[in-house]
Amino acid sequence: MKKLDRLIMAMLFLPLLNSYCQTEVSREKEALLEVLASGLHDTLKVGPVYRYIKAVRPNNINEAKTYTATLFDLVQQNNYRKGFGIYYLTAADNEIAEYKYDSSLKYAGKAADIFEELKDWQDYLVAVMRVCEINSAYGRNDLVIEIATGALEKTRSQKFIIQKCNIKVRLADAYVSMSKYDEAIKIYQEALEGFGITDYTPGMRLACTEISRLYTKMGLYDQALEYCDKAFNLAKRYETYFDNTKLIMLLDKGTILLNLKRYKQAETTFKEAMKLAYKEEIKLFIRSNLALINYYLGNTDKGRQQAQLVIDRSKIYTASEYWYPETLVFCNYTLGLTYYSKKEMGKAKFFFDNTVSLLKGKSPKTYKDLDILKECKKHLCKIEIFNNETEKSVSLLEEAVRFESEKEKIQNNFNLNNLSSAVDLAQKNVEVKKLNEENIKHKEAIKKEHIKAILLIAALVMTVVLMIVIFKDYKQKIKKSKQLEIRNNIVNRQKEELEKNLLEKNLLIKEVHHRVKNNFQMVISLLNLQVDSENVKDINAFLEEATSRILSMALIHQSLYEEENISKIDFHKFVNELISSMDNAFKSNTHKLIFDIDIPHYMFDIQKAIPLGLILNEMVLNTIKHVHTKQKITVISINLQYEEGIFELSYSDNGIKQIGKSQPKNSFGRELIYLLIDQIKGRVNVSEEQNLCYNITFQNN
Template identity: 25%
Template structure:
């Protein structure tokens, strides 16, 4: 499966909610019964406890409702002058703000409550606070800060011998290393967490950490271990009471069977995951389930099901993008209107004060002073009108720039999707063609489309919509081509020597197509049979030029390459795009083949 990082991150989010909200996964007293108890007593101490139970009962299903109970809990604790319970309530409030996605608010509350519990030397609550601070800061994009707070939480829990909470903290730390692709470190932490949670005898958390550990095994290509652990999770998880973990395990098993080309088993598990996702309204991971179903139906020749799954996947991804875009637009508009009203009120107040001052002065100053005041007033009025006009023009320009940025991002997104659909249609078409040469031509066409789709995918996901870092693109293109030609990385290694250079899209597209042809040629012809070797891609500045070099230690350009006999379409493309970049092409045969492209026509972008 493709989006590995997001799969594990989703599992982590559920883990964080479980630990920082501090609620058990078993049934709580019914909400209506507790509300009747509160209404029927004047005992504030009992009310405090019952509001806490209401919080616990609603935190998982309805955090917004839980927030209301917590605010009543804090108000009652203040009435009782119970400073500790007031601050306990603030911790609950920070947890719930996190669950509602109010990360900055949650972080402010945690920082405030940390001061009180540090003064009280209460390590029990401090551990939960640090875990919550880590969860909230994770959305800032700084995994160093997140890891710092998770580590502080783990140290406190572990020192107290609290296996349940220390296991969950380890689980959360492991996610940071998965995001860094340090799978051995992540697996080590998760295995320790799994042992701790088993010792703590919390089966509901065992399923959750078990799923995350199985996913880490899958990421590290340890498929047998991942398969066994996913099956264990299914065996000990109730489909009705813990639908999410049951779904996640089925999804993981389906992806493993897809990797093993065991298509009937893959369909069984993935269809079960889709059914649970629809029954429980779980949008998380549903797009990935549809994409895996598209892959398996496509490879088994079930074209109607494949197209339907691809359509659902594309529709779901587009709707998610649109929802996020509309939300950002609404927030920006609301902020703009609020600032506009504040400025208008301030200007009105300033005008009223100026008029009042002029009236008082008109009674005591001479006609000359009145005339000077009038001149001054009109001067200020003219200046104010000029400033307002300039501000209005500035707002119009800024709005146009914002709309242009949104439109450009949407264009990149749509172009990427269209290229992806074209690639998928080419793949479907190739299944009906028996001529191997025609199939190879279609596959090469797919690779050229993918090389362009990679550029547009990276552009709309970053803040810089017209440029990207070349080294990152080269790595992704190389990985895509190795997968396309089924080349074992243990047989042929792929190395890069690149400078951190940002190129604009007009330079990237012809450069990407040239690199696609050179890498494809090396993968197809340089290492026949069981021959091993390596491919090295170099991209750096050389004097006033950019040097793109693709070197292999294979059999050599003229030994097996049929393009020496006649000029292929790939070489025609290289010549055409080299001319566009005003580039010189140099082919050397030295223990293999080295192709050097010296580019003179390019646009570097500096975002500093």
């Protein structure tokens, strides 16, 4: 049938191809002239030159060769390694166009070597494809298998699916030429799967067609029909080219239906093919099949007339390139059957002998060939019995049995290979099953999402169709429905916000109650401690100190409520507000306080912030209480540093202590400072040699 492919391309497709090529050549020529006239680097001109050569080659090989020389000059001047590979590939294609296969093989081999060296695997596969095609033309099938298998192995980790599948098709063709049909079918199916991944329709159609023909040769007609229908449907995807391949598809399908004994369907299919056939050789081939079909349908006279007509007219076409030997086989076989049915044994024997003679030299024989040979031998055996030639009849019967055995052998070999493949597949399935089980849930989830998406799309399509049909009646209702939905969403969002705010307020109120209770308890404890530790003589000073401590705690809560996060406060902001309030509270006309504060924006929780605030409060109070009365300006320095998980709070002043008024070591203020430092699990280092200086270290857990 590959001759038929070439015939159809020459008969139907070439006019369309020539028209397309002329347009393509003009476009590429314009682009090429523009690039050559530009100031682009020579290496950038290689691509346009190559594309123009590829476009012009089918119609003008001389111009293609002229620009191939230009391509070589561009590459050689710049020592462009990949360009050399492109040049050799172009030269190989030129030689193929002139049927110079030896030189084309040399060029294609050089191109493959260069692309392999550069690890340009896509172009490497294209070059290997050329090498396989040329060796296949020489019938070097073993070499094609070796080269194709090696190329596929080298590019195992690469993508380029279409190029690799094209190599697989050439590999399968080689196995077909060696009559290794089962191996060929496996590789064609791998190529079909690869073409399917990329949705490359021409490749899928080719693979399905070849698989169908192999199944036909092996007598597996149901499988052959399945793949033939697949190829037919794939060809329909491109309506422009469908008519060009339709005749091939119809002839394949008619042959399969005839072998399946679906004679009416086969007759309809061949008659449809007859309408598309323009070559007399093809028409004779179709008529030979119709003659056999008419015999099987009981129209023996019509079948005999058609067969005899084909034989009479075929004499001038047997030397044609597109002549099919099957034509005479079917006609002689049909005439043998018709004359046998009419008991004209002499004529029947003549045509059966002709049929056997035509098939005898054919190698390899297909399943259908063996079936016809078997039937011919059976009928010849009966004719010899009719002629009382017992020995000849026995010999013919033995030959019929042998042909039947060969038929069974073809299918048994295939079934055996299938069984072996099934065993291997079962073992692999066991291994794969374990992996698949892990992905089942994920796949099911994806499947559900796909179903949802499909249902959603279907619902949308139905909605759109419904809206188009009853647009005027439902437009207002849809609008109101959308408005109501928007309002409901707004109400729901507002409700959620209100519920959230209410919950936050309730939590805040509870937190406030809890903190107020704790703060009252702390105030009471501070007052009790101060009363127990000192003799309260100056009630005003007592109250001022207590007020200052309470104010420090109040500032912490004020800072908390001003922050979005009510659990932490900005210590920098808090200290500045504390110092500002104390400065205002203890402002004096005779004495001035200056604060030097260096505290970064660290965030502390309330358990750290309150003790630290009270510590600073006590330190400032102690400085004010014990500073010398004649000192007009007192500078207080407060610094906070962080290093390696440790905070260091430094406090110092430049105050000159009044004689006799240095702070006692067991005073309430100092005891309170130490108590608060213990509360935050810190350590303190106090220096009073010249000026008072506290260094407190702690962690913020």
